[in-house]
Amino acid sequence: MRILNGNTKKSTNKYMQSPYPCIYCDHSTEFGSDRFVNRIPADTYHELEDGKEEYRDGYACADCMAIDCDRCGKSIDMDEDITPYDVFGDHGEFSDNAYRVHEDCLTSKEKKLWEQFEQ
Ligand SMILES: [Zn+2]
Ligand SMILES: [Zn+2]
16 A cells, blocks of 8 residues: 555554554554454554553554443454444433443343334
8 A cells, every 4th residue: 555645644653654553452454464354444542551641543453443242241243233222213322321232131121122123
């Protein structure tokens, strides 16, 4: 990939340069690496060991973008998360303020609504 300087701001950020380390785990997301295909443009303030924060702008690998279920704490595969919108429509909220959960982590009542909503 060619990097154009000019209207894009010039960056000395190593995360915008080969090997495009993931901004979270520092694994390469370069073309040809396992993580290239599912990398996602992202930025973050990464907390360093000395307590300072470092701004990182670049890519995140799919592993690091995986989301955790708010009820069981295990990661949810992309596209398999269920949010209150999937259950209650636009204005819904789960009673426990969870935001993303597994299908299996829905209560039976929520699951019923979700199944109706999916149809
Ligand atoms: Zn990563
Ligand atoms: Zn879960």
